[in-house]
Amino acid sequence: MLYGRSPGGAVPEAARREPRRLTEPFLEAGASLVLLRRGPLGVVVQSTTSAAAWRLPAFAGTRVVDPTGCGNAACGAFLGALAAGEGLTAAGAWACAASSLMAECRGSPQVAPGLLADEAARRQAAVVAAATRVS
16 A cells, blocks of 8 residues: 655645556556555555556545544555455545544544444445546
């Protein structure tokens, strides 16, 4: 998994315009899939089993309180979704949904994870609906 932000906090122009330029070297080096986290731009997912890469936007309705832990939430949701049999695009959308929910909290969410399930599913579906293929 990659994070596409520079130390200064801005999303590099290459990650905006040509995300495959950042993902494909990892696939060529032997990775079977890549999740490129792009902060407020969402994620790009690509695997060796498909010629397509997909751009998934960050959830549009996120009210950011604290971005701490968003990357961990994204990675955990992505890997959990893949382990549960979800496809690459759906798993990427779960990453966006989880990081969105995390961003709205200061520290860890003070709600039991099961209570967030419906909202997470709603956000994941919205992100999937907005996914675009990267050429």
